[in-house]
Amino acid sequence: MTRTEEFxxxxxxxxxxxxxxxxSVSEAEDAVQESWLRWECSATRPACAKSFLSxxxxxxxxxxLRSARxxxxKYVGPWFPEPLLADPYQDPERSAELADSLSMAALLLLERLSPLERAVFVLREVFAFGFPEIASALDRSEVACRQLAVRARRHMDAGRPRFEADRREREELAERFFDAFREGDVDALREVLAADVHMIGDGGGKAPLWGEEGAFGIDMVARRVAVFxxxxxxxGGVVELHEVNGQPGAVLRxxxxxxxxxxxxxxxxxxxxxxRTVINPDKLQHxxxxxDAWAILREAQRVRRSAEQPHDAQPARR
Known part of the structure; x- marks a missing residue:
């Protein structure tokens, strides 16, 4: 196998x-490209391509990450990861760990860890690398990496959500939600929302949002969705059901x-x-x-104003 094929x-x-x-999808792709350059320029061929490249x-x-943090x-409003519609890496033996670690909720929890804790958690808990490999990758001792892993796991376990195990049940609930969304049916929305549900969006100050401060509670969220x-x-907007970061969701077009x-x-x-909604155009380009969300908002407002204007009464016939 050639170097290119291995990579x-x-x-x-x-x-x-x-x-x-x-x-970040774009930053991850850049990191992979930089890894390719270092792999290609390596004078010797490593004994294990997976360990070396990882x-x-x-x-x-x-x-x-250190500069990105x-x-x-200074980010305007809530910061969310760039949405990922499909994970290119699949491992049947670790499918649950891969799906849970990809969710928006899990990635936001990872943001609370130090860079080293985050790296150790990803390598150990998600991809099951051994501590000797992790220590080599981070240039730390195995003892230090084990301590980082314990701290990271403690932080993640304290706040990590436990999603429904039955994928089909989640998909059916998502279908009901988006059906109610399309119809603007407040009662149907209330049937699928938790009492303490929250809705929050990432526009980065570059797109209109229905309140970047978020909506909290079943009544407020149901009304906001029904208005939107x-x-x-x-x-002419279209809701396209799709997994987003391994969880039920949709792409709005x-x-x-x-x-x-x-x-x-x-x-x-x-x-x-x-x-969790992402509408920052910089995070959608991949x-x-x-x-143009602003143009769509202006058009929607014109349509609404036109619909609200009373029609002139027809003159009575003699």
Missing amino acids: EELRPLLFSIAYRILG AVVTRVALDV VRRE APLFTGV ARDGKILGTWALDILDGRIQAI MGPVA
Whole structure:
């Protein structure tokens, strides 16, 4: 097998490691590309390509993360990871760990860890690397890496959600939610929302949102969704059901098929606990052409005003 073939075989794994460390598709792809350059320039051929490249991509991702964290502190409004519609790396033996670690909720918890804790958790808990490999990748002792793993696991277990195990039940609940969304049916929405549900969005100050401060509680969230739905569908918007970061969700598209945003649902105990929307155009570009959300909002407002205007009464016939 050539070097190129070895690298391409491992590319899905490398991207998945980098994405979980960085929470960014574009930055993860850059980290993988940098790993390829270092792999290609290596004077000797490593005994284990997987260990070598996993270590390289982890180090590159950590360097990027340290500078990215400074930028995120200045981010306008809530910061969410760039939505990922499909994980390129699949491992049937670790499918549950891979899916849970990909969720928006889990990635936001990872943001609370130090960069080293985050890297150790991803390598150990998600991808099952041994501590000797992790120690080599991070240039730390095995004892230090084990301590980092304990701290990271404690932080993650304290706040990590436990999603419904039955994928089909989650999908059916998501279908009911988006059916109610399309119809603007408040009562149907209330049937699938948890009492303490919260809805919050990431626009980065670059797109209109229905309140970046978020909506909390079943009544407020149901009303907000029901208000947004007729405006969106009234201008030809389309809701395309799709997994978002391994959880039920949807891609919202404008009339011309361009992407307006993503909605990801956290489902627990047969109810939707959280709705996270991403509409920042910078975070959607990897998915295809992005719609002008401001233009769509202006069109929706014109349509609503037109619908609200009373029609002139017809003159009575003599």
